[in-house]
Amino acid sequence: MENNLFNYTLHLADNSLTMGHRLSEWTGHGPMLEQDIAISNIALDLIGQSRNFYQYAAALKDDSVTEDLLAYLRDAREFKNLLITEIPNGDWAKTIMKLFLFSTYQFCFYQKLIDSSDKQLAAIAEKSLKEVTYHVRWSSEWVIRLGDGTEESNKRIKLAMEEVWPFTGEMFQPAEYESLLINNRISVDVSEIKNDWMGRVKSVLEEATLSYPEDKNTWMQTGGKNGIHTEHLGYLLAEMQFLQRAYPGCEW
């Protein structure tokens, strides 16, 4: 039980960290200055969320465990983030699509997590929900603008949709550590938020003149929650963890 809660908290932390890390790759390279600032803000929110979860996860263990130990000294197989958060940014369209689908998921998810019987998780969810509400708004605006903008932007966002869509299935499939916490009302039953998510995604796509992929047979990539990742995560971690690995045991 205790270990399930630890793994679950790590899963939430890893989601926010890898997504925030990816978004921060845009800093200094955005399509316009204003959007450079906007996406960096969202990255900061996500890194902040991950810290809250890591700190809580660390507190569940003994004093030797810290947020940084959890973020910097676990290998890819131990990371539990959703695959959608680790795949490369691609162009602006792909980044926007990833963020839109993921933020909408986080929005639906945190709305439930605020009622968690675990007071700490509920408190982090409450704070995060405000941030994510803005992320949904911002990324939706962009999906709409790219979908209903020019021919090229429409083509790009459609392609992004095709590329990112197969990574949405695992959002709603609980891992074992997640399922085992549902009865105590600690975790959110993610299978139950799927309809809410679908409705929200559909209405934005519609406004963006894009169609919702109704095909139920789309093969969905899974594994992230249990540490089976894409090849990309290894490189992400190699970069992120480099200093901690190269100079073990130092303060930074």
Next chain:
Amino acid sequence: MNNEEPLWEVFIRSKQGLDHKHVGSLHAADAQTAIENARDVYTRRMEGVSIWVVESKNIHSSNPDEAASLYDPANDKIYRHPTFYNLPDELKHM
């Protein structure tokens, strides 16, 4: 057609009860985006509770060359200010 996103002037109310104050400008394709950009650019440190944006081209300003004729005539109308009137010290609440 001009391919630069239009310029917007940004006004922020720093807290309830105060006027919106001009803080600067930014570029955005439309008003909605301008408000979001203003939020990210000008309220990163809790500087505001409300944002106005106005497309810069819609702001008309007085001409500084006419400053003398516009503002100087107010100089000698000191009777508009309360201190112009001599009242007895005993009068407390006025």
Next chain:
Amino acid sequence: MATEELQKVFDDKIAEEIRIEPKDWMPDDYRKTLIRQISQHAHSEIVGMLPEANWITRAPSLRRKATLLAKVQDEAGHGLYLYSAAETMGITREEMVDQLLSGKAKYSSIFNYPTLTWADIGAIGWLVDGAAIMNQVPLCRASYGPYARAMVRICKEESFHQRQGFEILLTLCKGSKEQKEMAQDALNRWWWPSLMMFGPNDDTSPHTAQSMKWKIKRFSNDELRQKFVDVCNEQADILGITIPDDKLVWNEKRQHYDFGEINWNEFFNVIKGNGPCNKERLAARVSAHENGEWVREAALAYARKKAPKSPSGEFESFRN
């Protein structure tokens, strides 16, 4: 009004410390000088994001990652405030960006040096931001209103930047032997380029005298550089690392530190484009701009499609 009269009104305002505002008459050269200075300053903020952003994804702790990201993001904001200030003088952001990308406009040469280790992020915060603050604080009183106001905002935000840099170095200096060496190495590489940030010596600085007359600048390059050297000495002592200048010595008579000669040949070469990273920095900006073109077009196309036909439009008036 005749030009001589307008010039006199302008001169009087400068003499009386009354700010010049966008629509006021101003001499052409004043306008040109300011556009050049403000846009260079804006470009420096934007290009300056690159060497630091280089380490966001490799920052060694979550706290460092968040603060570095916030700091680099602030620089984007500062660039934006400055572009805005320049735009009040009748140049568009697009024109300024074109000048940067075509290599016509200059930016601070310090950003053409590479960030090789994590300690460089500390050194940039301490020295580069420190030098920038030294330059910028007097600019809060610059005679041109929008520039001065942008600088006030920037200086307020900038105050955490130098502290975060110093804290990084302090942590390294208190850490392992390798970490301390990393800090010393960063100081060795960043010290001289930081001194160059104040620009050429006064006797060879082409614009200083006029800028001071116009009260755009309040102190000369050499005065600011001297102030910087004086404060850095004490700070290096606290860190326990050594400034790489064997001529650096307290001069009792001047009540200042004497210091060695700057390698001006290197300075002018870096400005000319021969610095270690000039090409990469510009290429990164060009690529961001080009890759963003379809995005900007899409946003504009959408805005045009949705533009309200009547002026009242879909947005609620603020009086509602």
